[in-house]
Amino acid sequence: MLQAPSPKALIPFVSVENMMRLVHHIGVEAFLEELAGVIEDDFRRWGAFDKTPRVASHSREGVIELMPTSDGEIYSFKYVNGHPKNMAHGLQTVTAFGLLAEVSTGYPVLLTEMTLLTALRTAATSAMAARHLARNGARTMALIGNGAQAEFQALAMKAVLGIEHVRLYDIDPAATEKTIRNLAGSGLSVTGCPSSQAAIEGAEIITTCTADKQFATILTDNMVGAGVHINAIGGDCPGKTELHRDILLRADTFVEYPPQTRIEGEIQQMAPDYPVTELWQVVTGLTPGRRDDRQITLFDSVGFAIEDFSALRYVRERLRGTDFFQEIDIIADPDDPRDLFGMLQRARA
Amino acid sequence: MLQAPSPKALIPFVSVENMMRLVHHIGVEAFLEELAGVIEDDFRRWGAFDKTPRVASHSREGVIELMPTSDGEIYSFKYVNGHPKNMAHGLQTVTAFGLLAEVSTGYPVLLTEMTLLTALRTAATSAMAARHLARNGARTMALIGNGAQAEFQALAMKAVLGIEHVRLYDIDPAATEKTIRNLAGSGLSVTGCPSSQAAIEGAEIITTCTADKQFATILTDNMVGAGVHINAIGGDCPGKTELHRDILLRADTFVEYPPQTRIEGEIQQMAPDYPVTELWQVVTGLTPGRRDDRQITLFDSVGFAIEDFSALRYVRERLRGTDFFQEIDIIADPDDPRDLFGMLQRARA
Numbered sequence: 001m002l003q004a005p006s007p008k009a010l011i012p013f014v015s016v017e018n019m020m021r022l023v024h025h026i027g028v029e030a031f032l033e034e035l036a037g038v039i040e041d042d043f044r045r046w047g048a049f050d051k052t053p054r055v056a057s058h059s060r061e062g063v064i065e066l067m068p069t070s071d072g073e074i075y076s077f078k079y080v081n082g083h084p085k086n087m088a089h090g091l092q093t094v095t096a097f098g099l100l101a102e103v104s105t106g107y108p109v110l111l112t113e114m115t116l117l118t119a120l121r122t123a124a125t126s127a128m129a130a131r132h133l134a135r136n137g138a139r140t141m142a143l144i145g146n147g148a149q150a151e152f153q154a155l156a157m158k159a160v161l162g163i164e165h166v167r168l169y170d171i172d173p174a175a176t177e178k179t180i181r182n183l184a185g186s187g188l189s190v191t192g193c194p195s196s197q198a199a200i201e202g203a204e205i206i207t208t209c210t211a212d213k214q215f216a217t218i219l220t221d222n223m224v225g226a227g228v229h230i231n232a233i234g235g236d237c238p239g240k241t242e243l244h245r246d247i248l249l250r251a252d253t254f255v256e257y258p259p260q261t262r263i264e265g266e267i268q269q270m271a272p273d274y275p276v277t278e279l280w281q282v283v284t285g286l287t288p289g290r291r292d293d294r295q296i297t298l299f300d301s302v303g304f305a306i307e308d309f310s311a312l313r314y315v316r317e318r319l320r321g322t323d324f325f326q327e328i329d330i331i332a333d334p335d336d337p338r339d340l341f342g343m344l345q346r347a348r349a
Numbered sequence: 350m351l352q353a354p355s356p357k358a359l360i361p362f363v364s365v366e367n368m369m370r371l372v373h374h375i376g377v378e379a380f381l382e383e384l385a386g387v388i389e390d391d392f393r394r395w396g397a398f399d400k401t402p403r404v405a406s407h408s409r410e411g412v413i414e415l416m417p418t419s420d421g422e423i424y425s426f427k428y429v430n431g432h433p434k435n436m437a438h439g440l441q442t443v444t445a446f447g448l449l450a451e452v453s454t455g456y457p458v459l460l461t462e463m464t465l466l467t468a469l470r471t472a473a474t475s476a477m478a479a480r481h482l483a484r485n486g487a488r489t490m491a492l493i494g495n496g497a498q499a500e501f502q503a504l505a506m507k508a509v510l511g512i513e514h515v516r517l518y519d520i521d522p523a524a525t526e527k528t529i530r531n532l533a534g535s536g537l538s539v540t541g542c543p544s545s546q547a548a549i550e551g552a553e554i555i556t557t558c559t560a561d562k563q564f565a566t567i568l569t570d571n572m573v574g575a576g577v578h579i580n581a582i583g584g585d586c587p588g589k590t591e592l593h594r595d596i597l598l599r600a601d602t603f604v605e606y607p608p609q610t611r612i613e614g615e616i617q618q619m620a621p622d623y624p625v626t627e628l629w630q631v632v633t634g635l636t637p638g639r640r641d642d643r644q645i646t647l648f649d650s651v652g653f654a655i656e657d658f659s660a661l662r663y664v665r666e667r668l669r670g671t672d673f674f675q676e677i678d679i680i681a682d683p684d685d686p687r688d689l690f691g692m693l694q695r696a697r698a
Binding site for chain 2: 008009013015016017019020021023024028050052055057059061062063064066068070072075077079081082083086087089090091092093095097099101103104105106107108113115116119146147148149150151152175178181182326328329330331332333334335336337338339340341342343344345347348
C-alpha cells in the first residue's frame with residue numbers, strides 16, 4: 001500500500017459534472033449576476049493585475065492559448081482552444097480548463113473545467129459591460145449567432161439588466177430552434193427571426209456571437225440605428241471579425257485590454273492608433289460610458305485573463321462548504337522537500 | 350442522476366501516486382534510459398517544434414512559469430513554479446504538472462503530475478547531453494548540491510553512461526546523508542565529501558544542482574581540471590548562477606535554446622553574443638560535441654519545453670495497457686456542440 005498523499009499534495013478539481021451541480025445549486029441567473037459583480041470588482045482594481053497578451057499557438061485548424069494573470073497574491077491561468085471546424089466533427093469549438101495558485105508558494109489551489117465557466121464568464125462580462133454602456137431601461141436584445149454562447153448571453157442580460165425580449169437569428173435555423181427550446185421557461189419572450197435585419201428591429205442591445213474564422217460581415221452600417229449598444233463577441237482572433245468597419249467609425253469602442261484587442265478584436269480592421277476606451281476606466285468612473293441616448297456604443301470583447309481570474313476565484317469561494325469537487329493528488333509533496341526520491345522509493349514498498 | 354460524460358470528455362490524469370507506480374513498473378533506471386532516448390529523438394527533430402521562451406510570472410518569493418511547445422501534431426505545456434524559500438516551510442521548491450493536447454482539435458489528451466516527471470526528465474536530459482559531451486569511459490561523477498534532484502542525476506548517469514562512483518557534497522550534511530541513504534543498494538559506490546573541492550577529485554563529470562536564488566560560486570576556476578564535463582543544473586533563472594565566469598571562459602558551452610539560456614543560464618553572466626553551441630546540433634551530428642580529452646565541456650542546462658514534451662509523450666505511450674491513471678471529466682462535450690446550455694439544463698433533471 002502507498003502512503004496517503006499529504007494534504008498539501010491534494011487540490012480540489014471541479015469536473016464538468018461538478019461545475020454543472022454548482023451552477024444549479026446557485027441557480028444559473030444568480031451565478032451570472034454574482035459573477036458579473038466579481039468581474040466588475042476586479043475591473044475596479046485593474047492596476048493590481050499583471051497583464052500580458054495571451055500566449056497563442058496557431059495551427060491551420062485553430063489556436064491553443066494560455067492566458068495567465070496575477071494580482072500579486074493569486075495567480076491564474078486558463079488553457080483554451082478555438083477550433084471553428086470542430087463543430088462539423090461533433091466537437092466543441094472552444095474547450096477550456098483553468099487553475100488558481102498561490103503566488104507566495106507557487107502551489108496550485110484549484111483546478112477546474114472552464115468550458116462551461118468560460119461561457120458563463122463571457123456572458124457575465126458582456127452583461128457587466130452593457131450595464132455601463134447600454135441605454136437605461138433596455139428591454140430588448142438581438143442575438144446574432146445562436147451557438148453555444150447564446151443562452152448564457154440572454155440569461156446574463158436578463159439577470160443583470162432586466163432584458164425581457166430576445167430576438168434570435170442564425171444562418172442555421174436549427175441553432176435558433178435549439179436556443180428557443182432552451183430558453184423556454186426562462187421568463188424571457190423569445191422570437192426567432194428570418195434575418196439579422198429582422199432580429200435587430202427594436203433591439204437596444206445587439207450581441208453578435210458567430211464562430212466562423214474569417215472576416216465576416218454579420219452587421220453592416222445601414223442596419224445599426226442610433227442609441228444601440230453592440231456587444232461583439234465573435235470577432236476574437238486574428239482574421240476573425242463580424243462587423244463592417246463603417247459601424248466602428250460611427251460607434252464609440254470600448255475594449256478590455258488594448259494590446260490584445262488590437263490584434264484579436266473587431267478593431268484589427270482599424271489603424272493601430274484607432275481610439276478606444278478601456279472598460280476598466282468606465283467601471284471606475286475615470287471615463288464616462290454612454291454619454292447620451294443617440295450614441296452607438298460597441299463593446300469589442302475578445303475575452304481577457306482577468307475575467308477568468310474572477311471566474312476562478314468566484315468558483316473557489318462558492319465551493320466552500322459544498323462537495324462539488326474531487327481532491328486530486330497532483331503535487332508531489334514529500335515530508336522532507338529535498339527527499340523527492342525517498343518518497344518515490346517508499347512508494348515501491 | 351447525471352448522464353455519464355461522453356468518452357471525448359474524459360482524459361487520463363496521472364496522479365503523483367500513479368506516476369510513482371508507473372516508474373516502479375518500468376524501473377527507475379529503465380525509465381531514465383528510455384526517456385533519455387525519447388528526448389534525444391526529439392532533439393534530432395528540433396526544427397519541427399514551435400520554440401518560445403517560457404512565460405514567467407515573477408514575484409518576490411519565486412516564479413510561476415508556463416512552458417508551451419508543439420510539433421504541429423501534439424501540443425504540450427507545463428506549469429512549473431520555482432520558490433527557493435519553500436523548502437524552509439516544508440514545501441517543494443519546484444512543483445509541476447503538464448498536459449498534452451491534439452493540435453488538430455485542441456482537445457487535451459493527457460494531464461499529469463510533473464514534479465516527479467520533471468526531476469526524471471531533467472536527469473535524463475543531463476545524461477543524454479553527457480553521452481555526447483563527457484569523456485568516453487567516464488566512471489566517476491561529483492554531485493554538488495544534494496537536494497531533490499540528486500539521486501535522479503546519479504541514476505541517470507549510471508543508466509545512460511555507466512557511471513560507477515558518485516562523490517557528494519552539500520553545505521548541509523543532512524542532505525548528503527539523505528542522498529547516501531537513498532542510493533544504498535543502487536549499485537553505485539557513493540562517497541560523502543567535506544567540500545566541493547574534495548567531491549570533484551577524480552570526477553569526469555561534475556553536476557552542480559544547488560537551489561539558492563542568487564549569484565553563487567559553487568565552483569571556481571582553479572577547481573576544474575582539464576577534460577571534465579560540467580553539468581550545470583542549478584543556474585536556471587535570472588539572478589541565479591553557480592559557476593564563476595572564469596570557468597565559462599575556459600569551457601565550451603552547450604545549451605538547449607539560446608534565447609532562453611542567455612536570460613536564465615550561467616551565461617547570463619556573459620555578453621549577449623557569448624559563443625555557445627546548441628545541443629541539438631551535436632545530437633544531429635551537425636557540430637562536434639567533445640573534441641578531445643583535454644576540453645572542458647559545459648552543459649548550461651535550464652530546462653526547455655521540448656524536454657517536457659518528450660517526457661509527456663513517453664508517459665502517454667507507457668500508460669497504454671496499464672491502469673496507472675484515472676479518467677477525469679474536464680471537457681464539456683455535449684452531443685450537439687452548439688448545445689452547451691442544453692447539456693447544463695439536462696444535468697439539473
